[in-house]
Amino acid sequence: MERRDFLKTAAVGAATATFATPAIASGKRQWKMVTAWPKNLPGPGVAAQKLADRITALSGGRIEVKLYAAGELVPGRGVFDAVSQGTAELYHAVPAYWGSKSKGILMFGSQPFGLRADEQVGWMVHGGGQALYDEMYGRFNLKPFLCGNSGPQWAGWFKKEINSVDDLKGLRYRTTGLASEMCSKLGMAVQAMGGRAMFQALQSGALDAGEFIGPWTDSALGFYQVAKNYYYPGVGEPSSAEECAVNANAYNELEDDLKQAVSYACESLYNPVWMEYATKHAMALPKMVEEQGVNVKMLPEDVILAMGNAAGEVIADLREDEDELTRRIVESYLGYRKLISEYMPYADNGQMNARALNYKY
Structure with missing residues (x-):
């Protein structure tokens, strides 16, 4: 998919959409899925799209699921409310976008210096995380499921090199979720925005740096055109879970086998989505370096340590959060x-x- 192709689809205005009443005919339901992403x-x-299919x-x-990309029915950051209120039956997004609803929600998407993609599933399935996830989203009339993961994200695109912690102070930087709070504690001027807006802000000089996902997605958005220094590791998001949330009323109306169909569709895509990211990131990175002049750099160790200490402060703050459910989520995590x-x-x-050692293989 070329960058210009999916950016064109994202430009479709909400005025072209119609808010149809959910249809149930001949035992079939027609569900609208709204997403936080360009098509x-x-x-x-x-x-x-894989989840809808x-x-x-x-x-x-x-259940016939029709996907509406960001802006086609509601804005990308409006999908949570749209499904909560019944404008659409389900959405695809990431928990990192919903910190204004509750800080506790952020724990289910990514945690700085936290769980990897496989460990996230371990917490949800074997560590009590899913019950807390259900309890939190139940406040908003939603039934949530994890349905994919980007794996380790990158620290992102920087116009200038980062040589010390002092270089972070005042840096205008795009990120989301708990990583935003970690970076703010280091004096960074954090801004939240979508990928297309991040490109424009880097291009105009409104941003000095920013992270989005990783090589596959980032190269498609063209960030290498406006910033050449690409830093790793993305300790703010050791993994980033993608989620599907279904309007609770619509979900509860389903027969048991259809509830299982929705649940298994989400569960069965988690590993394939995660490994598609890993594989296509691995394919995209050499091309970015060899053909697009990207400079891959590792964050200095003192910067990583400072981020780790800041992340610890973020978690300590959450352990004292005024919301009792958020405190339980943090302790479980x-x-x-x-x-x-x-x-x-x-x-x-x-x-x-062991695999990284120098031997003949």
């Missing part, structure tokens, strides 16, 4: 993070370190 944006836009297929066509972190040096970390 077929490499990564999340592609994943959203899979729900339709697994329901045997008894921290318990699972400790459990899995103590095991991984023997398991995945050990394997990755």
Whole structure:
């Protein structure tokens, strides 16, 4: 998908959309899925269409899901409210966008220095996370599901090199979720915006730097045209879960087998979406370096340590949040993070370190 192709689709105005009453005919439901993404944006836009198609297929066509990209029915950042209020039946987005609803929501998407994509599933399924996810979103008349993950994100695109923590102070930087709070504690001027807006802000000079996702998606959006220094690791988002949330009334009206179809459609896409990101990021990165002149750089160790300390302050603040449910979410997350972190040096970390050694293979 070329950048110009999906940007054209994103320009479709909301005035062209119609707000039809949900139809149930011959046992079939017609559901509207609204998304936070331009149509077929490499990564999340592609994943959203896959989810719409899979729900339709697994329901045997008894739920027909039509996807509306950002701006076609509601703005991208309006999908949460649209589904909560019943304007649409479900949305595809990321929890990192909904911090204004509750800080506790942010824990389900990504946590600075937190859980990897596979560990996120471990917390949700085996550590009590899903019950807390359901409880939080239930406040907003939503039934939530994780349905994909970008895997490790990048620290992003910088016009100037970062050599010390002092270089971060006053830096106008695009990010979202808890990473925003981490960066703010380091004196960065954080701004939240979509990918297309980030490109324009970098181009105009309104931003000095910003992160979006990773090489596959970022190259499609053309960030390399306006900033050449591409930094890793993206410690603000060691993974970033994508979610589907269904209007609770619409979900509760479903027969049990259709509820299972929606649930399994989300669950069954998590790993394929995650691995598509990983594979296509790996394919896109060499091209960015060799053909587009991108300079790949690692954040200095003192910067990473400062970010880690700032992230610790963010979590400490959340442990004292006025919302009792948010406090329970944080404690559950921290318990699972400790459990899995103590095991991984023997398991995945050990394997990755062994694979990186210099031997003939």
